Amino acid sequence: MTDHPTAPGPTLAPLRVYIVDDDEGVRHSLAALLLAGGHAAQSFASGPDFLAGADLARPGCVLLDLRMDGMSGLQVFEAMRQRGTVLKTVFLSAHGELASAVAAVKQGAVDWLEKPCDEPTLLAAVHRAATLSHGVAARAQRHALLRERWNALSPRQQEVARLLATGISSKEAARALAQRDPGRPIDPRTVDTHRSAIFLKLDIRSSHELGMLVEDLGLSENPSRTP
Numbered sequence: 001m002t003d004h005p006t007a008p009g010p011t012l013a014p015l016r017v018y019i020v021d022d023d024e025g026v027r028h029s030l031a032a033l034l035l036a037g038g039h040a041a042q043s044f045a046s047g048p049d050f051l052a053g054a055d056l057a058r059p060g061c062v063l064l065d066l067r068m069d070g071m072s073g074l075q076v077f078e079a080m081r082q083r084g085t086v087l088k089t090v091f092l093s094a095h096g097e098l099a100s101a102v103a104a105v106k107q108g109a110v111d112w113l114e115k116p117c118d119e120p121t122l123l124a125a126v127h128r129a130a131t132l133s134h135g136v137a138a139r140a141q142r143h144a145l146l147r148e149r150w151n152a153l154s155p156r157q158q159e160v161a162r163l164l165a166t167g168i169s170s171k172e173a174a175r176a177l178a179q180r181d182p183g184r185p186i187d188p189r190t191v192d193t194h195r196s197a198i199f200l201k202l203d204i205r206s207s208h209e210l211g212m213l214v215e216d217l218g219l220s221e222n223p224s225r226t227p
Contacts, residue, residue: 015039015040015060015061015126015127015130016040016055016058016059016060016061016130017034017039017040017041017042017060017061017062017063017126017130018041018042018043018044018050018054018060018061018062018063018087019031019034019041019042019043019044019063020043020044020046020047020050020062020063020064020065020068020073020076021043021045021063021064021065021068021092022045022046022065022068022069022070023065024045026065026092026115026116027043027045028043029116030043030063030117030122031043033117033119033122033123034122034123034126036119037119037122037123037126039123039126041063042054046068046069046070046071047068047070047071047072047073047075047076047079048070048071050062050076051076051079051080051083054087056080056083056084056085056086056087057085057086058086058087058137059086059087059088059130059133059134059136059137060087060088060130060133061087061088061089061090061110061125061126061129061130061133062080062087062088062089062090062129063090063092063113063122063126064076064077064089064090064091064092065091065092066091066092066093066094066097066100066101066104066112067093067094067097067100073091073092073104074100074104074107077089077091077104077107077108077109081108086133086136086137086140087133088109088110088129088130088132088133088136089104089108089109089110089129090109090110090111090112090113090125090126090129091104091105091109091111091112091113092112092113092114092115092117093112093113093114093115094114094115101114110125110128110129110132111125111128111129113125143216143217146202146213146216146217147217149201149202149203150202150213150217150219152201153198153201153202156194157194157197157198157201158219159177160173160177160191160194160195160198161194161198161202161210161214162214162219162220163176163177164191164195164198164207164210165207165210165211165213165214165215165220166211166220167207167211169188170188170189170191170192170195171188171191173188173191174186174187174188174190174191177191198210
């Protein structure tokens with residue numbers, strides 16, 4: 001069952017915050033603290049409800065109870081990771097759950113808070129998680145854009161790009177391509193033509209930028225393939 005979202009504060013831009021806890025009193029208390037800090041919260045009484053109703057692709061913070069009936073907080077956290085969410089998690093733990101909370105942080109959670117939470121501690125953790133989440137989302141968006149541009153290259157251009165990304169000259173790239181496929185010889189001037197088209201399509205200006213882009217996409221040339 002999903003609680004009604006609280007209204008955003010009047011002065012501060014609200015952060016996207018989810019509260020996942022099977023204790024109704026805790027959910028209302030945390031939502032009130034967030035509202036007092038100028039932020040909105042959407043609450044869920046169980047992990048499955050949260051996974052079904054939250055937008056895992058948009059940045060924000062999840063306040064996630066470690067121990068819940070049914071699906072535990074750690075199980076919810078693992079499900080989020082498997083789905084590639086950009087949301088960042090702050091675990092909520094009761095007294096005596098220190099070991100589990102520390103283990104959760106080691107698995108990638110931003111922090112853990114012991115219930116009950118005071119407002120400054122809660123807001124600091126939420127801001128830290130939201131900042132990290134926005135960073136992850138920005139990197140994911142950039143990666144998707146780079147991948148889209150790379151896919152716009154022809155197979156031959158991609159092959160040339162991988163070679164040029166290693167820092168070799170057009171002459172060396174032409175020699176390597178000819179040795180790989182003697183039936184398709186290529187001269188350095190053709191490589192230069194490909195280079196210009198590659199730079200234009202990828203919106204880059206140097207081989208150094210090309211090298212970083214290829215590395216970011218995990219497409220680096222295998223040295224063993226280059227004579």
